[in-house]
Amino acid sequence: MSEQSTRVHASRRFGPGVDTEFHIDLDWWANSSLDYRFHLYQQLCDECRQRFRTHVDTEEVDWVDAETGEVRRVDALKECLRINCTHQPDFIDDTLPLTAACFRIFLSNDNRPLSPTELSGIFEQSGASRRSHWTPKEILRILNSKQVFLGIRPAPSAP
Amino acid sequence: MLRKTLDPHFWTSEFTVTDGDLDFLYEQLATGQLGAPAPFEKLAISLIEHHQARENSQIEKMLKLGTMYQPGKKFAHDQTLVFTAMDYRTGTVMDIRNGYNPEHGRFSVLQVLMADPEEICEFAAQLRTKHPLNDLGEEDFSAAGMLTSEEVFEQHEEEIEDVLRYALVEGPRSGEFIEWNGGWLLRDQLVEVDELSLNMAEAKIYDEERPVLSSEILGILDLKADELSPELLQLSLDIGLSQDARFEEVMAGGVACWHRAGALPAAARSVPVALQPVRVNYVYSTFTSDLLSLEANLADEWSERQPQLDTLGQVHFVLLYPHWLHGTLPVTGPMEELLDLDPDFKTRIEVRDPVHGGTMECWYVPEGRYICGLEEFYPNHNIPAGANLYVERRSDGTITLNFNTRRPKQEWFWTLNAVEDPLLDGEAGETAPLRLEIDRAKSIMTIGCELDTHQAVACTDEAKLAEYRTLFRNRESGNSIFNLVEEVAMELLKKPDSTVHASTVYSVVNAIQRYAPGLVIHALTSNSRLRSMSDPREFGLTN
Structure with a gap:
């Protein structure tokens, strides 16, 4: 038996590990009673919340470029996050719960799957002192608990 | 940025010396407007002026092609617009629809057929919220208040010098330009100093048994240069002698002269x-x-x-x-x-x-x-x-x-x-x-x-x-x-x-x-x- 298949079988038997990749599971959000777009709106910075008073009817808007006046059809909340909020220095800071911080990391990276080891590395680099000491194992324990927080679950390709 | 030449990024990262730029510098040197030889700084400043003037005329020309686009204004079908924030590209309004964005309230969206390259783009119109393009006036396009070419050179001297020097020294047309004692001139401006002239110069110095002035050497040569000024004639000789290992430019009696390299003591030819x-x-x-x-x-x-x-x-x-x-x-x-x-x-x-x-x-x-x-x-x-x-x-x-x-x-x-x-x-x-x-x-x-x-x-x-x-x-x-x-x-x-x-x-x-x-x-x-x-x-x- 190859080393690769041994690893896969072992992880199936024992569940996700520190190298298992997680992401925001949009199917989980669709099946839950929670409103994903409301949670998205809550992640906006104060300035962007002033631009859009509510999360309602923001899925497809004519976004006007601030320099050229050019118009593109985009999701207003995602666009705000992409071009503005995720670049704010306090977007991921010590005041956020760990799960919310992970949620914001996935929002800022276009929901690219990341493992607890990678998340731990990102926290360490972010300089958020409280969270910089979270080990991959501790992050895994939270993300892999019985309750799913903010729809963060193992990515489909994960073993 | 309405003017590239006002953007520091342009001078630090985008500035290149084009064939057209070299044609311009060639003309400047050929007419002797910058001096002969022309100091490098003068060449650079004159090229910056050239870029600024070319930009002015382009802006003037483009603004005449259509109406300046401003998001707060109302436009009609088939109207030609000039987009100042997009390198002055032009486009024709093909369609107009209502825009939707809770941030801006009611506004229109223009569907525009852009030129060069041809593509459909959409732009906001009748926008009531603030947009910097709405604040543009004629004064923003005039040359008044711009940095002078000297000021641009002072601010970006290192980058501009690197690019221009590369074009003059190593670029594909480097053979047309020649540097002499920190100044620049055209190779075409000089007369060729042939082997016979070089041999005669060597004989003259040998005969005199001392360093000799360029003018003394010129006196015995028959350089074919009817239209050449005496200064350029002497420069031609100086450059010709400097490119021949038999000669060494030295200082004697407080003036620059030419001497036979072989007549110098060994320790003057190379450091032991x-x-x-x-x-x-x-x-x-x-x-x-x-x-x-x-x-x-x-x-x-x-x-x-x-x-x-x-x-x-x-x-x-x-x-x-x-x-x-x-x-x-x-x-x-x-x-x-x-x-x-x-x-x-x-x-x-x-x-x-x-x-x-x-x-x-x-x-x-x-x-x-x-x-x-x-x-x-x-x-x-x-x-x-x-x-x-x-x-x-x-x-x-x-x-x-x-x-x-x-x-x-x-x-x-x-x-x-x-x-x-x-x-x-x-x-x-x-x-x-x-x-x-x-x-x-x-x-x-x-x-x-x-x-x-x-x-x-x-x-x-x-x-x-x-x-x-x-x-x-x-x-x-x-x-x-x-x-x-x-x-x-x-x-x-x-x-x-x-x-x-x-x-x-x-x-x-x-x-x-x-x-x-x-x-x-x-x-x-x-x-x-x-x-x-x-x-x-x-x-x-x-x-």
């Missing part, structure tokens, strides 16, 4: 190995004030610390072995000041012999920081390495090389030799690598000039020492100064309880390899096998 310094960065933190003043007093031409020119208008130095060997004088800062030397040119100097009278033809060699031509003077007057010498410039401009005479007597010298030990386990005649041996020995000949006893250095077999010098240069790398100083110090301290003066180590080390005194002192103070004595300039072995 023994006078080529190895320069290494070092720190002064380990130096006491005595060592700092010793470094300055040793008055080495490669030293960072040099003494001031004294009020008597005299420069004193102790003759170092490599200078003695090649008949040269060190040109320190004070010496350069005293003799008013131009560090850009080899310069012919007449030095008066204080004993026999008459003058010696000497040459200042800026790249070696010395004056050569004294290879007969030192042996004729029995002046050894370590002699105290004085250079003086008299009120009539005469330069004299003096030394204090005294009753001749035999003197003690540090005598160094490179020796070959036979190999004990080698084959017959096989020897170990050369090693240095230093002894205190009395000179056979009597010395009739004042000596610095610490720096009196001699060698009985210079050929062997030269071999060791070459071996050392080939063998040693960056740390060579530390190895050499240790090797020399251990030899000088081989007698029990002896001490050695730092200036002795400096003088002996320099007989092998030219190093500035600061480096030698640094190597002495940082060597754990050596310790300084009560006089910090004296060193002994660590117990």
